[in-house]
Amino acid sequence: MRNIRLRRALPTGMSGPYFSRMTNAPTRPVALVTGASRGIGRAIALRLAATHDLVLVARNAGHLASVARDCDASGARVQTLAIDLCDGPATATALTGLPVDVLVNNAGVAVMKPFLEMTAEEWHRQVDVNVNALYHVTRALLPGMVQRGRGHVCIIGSTAGRNSFVGGTCYAGTKHFVMGFAESLMLEVRDAGVGVSVITPGSVATELFPEGTNTDWMLEPENIADAVAFAVTAPPHMLVHRLEVRPLSPKRPRSSL
Numbered sequence: 001m002r003n004i005r006l007r008r009a010l011p012t013g014m015s016g017p018y019f020s021r022m023t024n025a026p027t028r029p030v031a032l033v034t035g036a037s038r039g040i041g042r043a044i045a046l047r048l049a050a051t052h053d054l055v056l057v058a059r060n061a062g063h064l065a066s067v068a069r070d071c072d073a074s075g076a077r078v079q080t081l082a083i084d085l086c087d088g089p090a091t092a093t094a095l096t097g098l099p100v101d102v103l104v105n106n107a108g109v110a111v112m113k114p115f116l117e118m119t120a121e122e123w124h125r126q127v128d129v130n131v132n133a134l135y136h137v138t139r140a141l142l143p144g145m146v147q148r149g150r151g152h153v154c155i156i157g158s159t160a161g162r163n164s165f166v167g168g169t170c171y172a173g174t175k176h177f178v179m180g181f182a183e184s185l186m187l188e189v190r191d192a193g194v195g196v197s198v199i200t201p202g203s204v205a206t207e208l209f210p211e212g213t214n215t216d217w218m219l220e221p222e223n224i225a226d227a228v229a230f231a232v233t234a235p236p237h238m239l240v241h242r243l244e245v246r247p248l249s250p251k252r253p254r255s256s257l
Helices: 039-048 061-073 088-095 120-148 171-192 221-232
Strands: 030-034 053-058 078-082 102-105 151-156 194-201 242-245
Touching: 030 039, 030 120, 039 053, 039 061, 039 102, 039 221, 053 061, 061 078, 088 120, 102 120, 102 221, 120 151, 120 171, 120 194, 151 171, 151 221, 171 194, 194 221, 221 242
Parallel strands: 030 053, 030 102, 053 078, 102 151, 151 194, 194 242
Antiparallel strands: none
């Protein structure tokens, strides 16, 4: 794997162990993707590998290394960071000052159950990942974008961010937060040359759903990756701020279309 040598060195022990050759500086835009080890995050990394060098972030170093090898095969230089984004100080140490052009805030968790059945641990885990980690990562990287006068923050939201449903007291609440955060942040930084987008998928066939769930009609992670690529590669004068992507119909399997 070809490792990115960013102008600010990554913390000792945080970088991935796999690389084939070092380079002096990235020659393509650099995209950082959180939750990159599987599902939608993996698909986004693979989709952007054709046009961007990558910093891939997740907790599982082994899974990250596998994704990184696949991205390397697509032409990207890749750096991996195995960190828990809920740890604010560790996230700040790892990310602050990195010259990233595109940030894709994808990391998220979901526990779908009624409020009275949800444990405090389940509640706080969703808030920590879906809300607090969003702050930690964006706060570490956004100042550099503003200083350079360019950049793009893309957040993976959900149609749950404007809908309500039984079992969604916490998850839907965090995704409603994402919608408000994204639009407010967009208004704050657009005059500095930084775009903010939020992609709001409907149901996507990932490990989010219990085993045995019929996912034949759902979107695939690659569909969301295509939406992200569309948003972050738009012309400089154009901002795709909010993009909702849904399955055509729960009654029509993908294979029938």
